[in-house]
Amino acid sequence: MILEERDYHIVPGRMADFLDAYETLGLDIQKHFLGTFLGHFVSEIGELNHVVALWRYESMAERESRRAAMLAHEPWQTYLAAIRGMIQSQQTRILAPTRLSPMR
Numbered sequence: 001m002i003l004e005e006r007d008y009h010i011v012p013g014r015m016a017d018f019l020d021a022y023e024t025l026g027l028d029i030q031k032h033f034l035g036t037f038l039g040h041f042v043s044e045i046g047e048l049n050h051v052v053a054l055w056r057y058e059s060m061a062e063r064e065s066r067r068a069a070m071l072a073h074e075p076w077q078t079y080l081a082a083i084r085g086m087i088q089s090q091q092t093r094i095l096a097p098t099r100l101s102p103m104r
Contacts, residue, residue: 003095004055007086018086025079033070
């Protein structure tokens with residue numbers, strides 16, 4: 001099992017636009033294609049204008065297969081066009097649980 005952490009640094013002043021577009025155009029598509037959605041979070045203290053999404057997969061192969069199917073889906077491309085210019089940078093991390101993790 002792996003977790004994918006996707007950290008988006010949103011252009012200042014565009015957070016509400018980004019969240020609205022994600023809620024109306026992106027989230028249902030991702031839930032359909034990507035599987036286990038663990039959460040969507042914003043930063044309140046520290047480095048601001050960040051949105052973090054967490055997804056769970058059984059393996060890297062499952063992740064790659066699911067993401068490829070989503071990227072080929074035309075409505076996903078419509079969503080990507082809608083958020084163009086809202087994301088300043090993105091960082092993705094793949095997290096593997098240690099033997100101490102209850103998720104293991």
